[in-house]
Amino acid sequence: MANYTIKYNSGACIGAGSCVAACPENYSLGSDNKAIVKTKTITDKELKKNIAAAKSCPTLAIEIYDAKGKKVAP
Numbered sequence: 664m665a666n667y668t669i670k671y672n673s674g675a676c677i678g679a680g681s682c683v684a685a686c687p688e689n690y691s692l693g694s695d696n697k698a699i700v701k702t703k704t705i706t707d708k709e710l711k712k713n714i715a716a717a718k719s720c721p722t723l724a725i726e727i728y729d730a731k732g733k734k735v736a737p
């Protein structure tokens with residue numbers, strides 16, 4: 664069940680890779696040095712590490728919203 668939505672702004676991504684370090688399950692770096700988000704709909708179980716990824720991003724390129732559209736990270 665997907666409870667949260669990830670919004671990823673590739674234009675803001677500078678390829679720092681901290682999201683990949685924080686949550687390798689859902690983030691990787693593409694050949695263009697931009698993050699690739701595997702799934703943009705995540706469950707409660709996946710939330711903690713994805714929040715860590717969103718908080719680690721120096722350019723705030725990753726945002727997470729709950730089902731009601733309230734921002735939960737960063």
Ligand code: SF4
Pocket residue numbers: 675676677678679680681682683697698719720721722723724725
């Ligand atoms: S942490 Fe942010 S800037 Fe770095 S790769 Fe991930 S999305 Fe891009």
